[in-house]
Amino acid sequence: MSLAYEQLRQVTPLAGVVLADNPSAMTLDGTNTWLLRDEPSRRQAVVVDPGPDDDRHLSSVLQAAGSVPLILLTHGHADHSEGARRLHELTGAPVLALDPAHRYGAEGLAEGAVLDGAGVQIQVWATPGHTADSLSFVIPGQVPGEGHTVAVLTGDTILGRGSTVVAHPDGVLADYLDSLRRLATLDGVAVLPGHGPELADAGTAARGYLAHREQRLAQVRQALAQGGPELSAMDVVRRVYADVDPVLWPAAEWSVKAQLAYLRAEGF
Template sequence: MTGAATPPGRPSGAAPRGRITARATSVLAPNASPMTLDGTNTWILAEPDAARAVVVDPGPRDEGHLRAVRDAVTARGQRVDLVLLTHGHPDHAEGAVRFAELTGAPVRALDPALRLGDEGLGDGDVVTTGGIELRVVATPGHTGDSLSFHLPADGALLTGDTVLGRGTTVVAHPDGRLGDYLDSLRRLRSLTEGEAGAHTVLPGHGPVLADAQGAIDHYLAHRAERLAQVEAAVERGLTTPEQVVAEVYAAVDRALWPAAELSVRAQLDHLRERGRLRRPPAHG
């Protein structure tokens, strides 16, 4: 979900296209919307001289886009050896079955229902297809099945919807949980520390972020601010998630209010679990 102001130092331009790092190339899906920003960033990862490539998030089932991704790989004399999914939302994963038909590549995901092939994908796994090293990091919160991928050779984090290139993301209640999401942000931040830490975010939507640590710090601060606003709204007597959204997200595009309501419900659950709501909100 978008709607937060872009913090200082974060790019606010268009989504990436073409080669972005030595090993990462982006192909933008034609599914722009208030929820998907410019569209879904499909990522092609490969060592510069390798014959095999990994594709992350084929995107929606759009034949032109899926063929464009395949053709971007074959134009470099490579073949798609593996498809990885950051999570199962349709704008990231709906095209995976068709893309597998086009390329013959298996699909690996945390959710068994999304897999095509014998291998799953989980926290701590290391993908080495075609010589590339890609480390799997479980980052639940946006959804329960959300994964991020650490590409150490490029100092990059592929974050799916956990960190966006512009604005902030929705905690998709009830599958998404705020406590998990905050833990995931802290885990990603730990990967940015030290001289060898990741410095670039390659997001599922929006522009590339050159200051990974700054972006994650902004997300943590934003979530703390929103949580305090929600708690204060309930203490003032607002009784339904819809009422809380209307007050706390008043400056946000109304088209995003349904997504904001999911985040509010996740925040209310988080506060309730921690005994911080003296006045329980209605579920209206």
């Protein structure tokens, strides 16, 4: 699939995406800004993760959305949240986030909340681990009487490809594993991620992430057994993440620090 930056691409009947032109090793193709509404023809949409504070991107989002009743953040990392304040100023829409530092014109957003906007119902799941404030937004079936879930917006908790960083010390591996186990219950539910392409099955993706994390933990245990407890986090990165592009090693070091904290808590 060729990339089309700053253009609306309809992914499901309820969700379209505008891909920000900010590709990097950390953002993959760029940040996905999601627009939620009950039908594509509605000139109103809930915006999830406005992305960078970039005039071209925010203009593209506004053109695609029409009016904006709500702005939601999956977490506070700048590639997702930086444009939120400006979008709030342009639209008057409240910005809802778990972290008070990223809220504008709104009260708190908490686990279990149910939001309504642009004809779409949105359930809030706390899914910490990548960061302490990470949320996922669950979109149930919109036909009255149907209780199934049709999609989940995962931010950086599950990406469209590759694996995510546990951003130690804010991110905690034990929390992340618990969040993945929760998302693993969503079999057959589409993943609308913060970066990368959409995925067909959240349950399959989450179980794959869990297996990957267990493999990395086993490799870290082995590195410590061979090199001794005096190994630094970067020493472990060099041993365990040798298959990863070195440009990503600083990010891998965050995850290794989270892994080491997890193993220490286990008494390793």
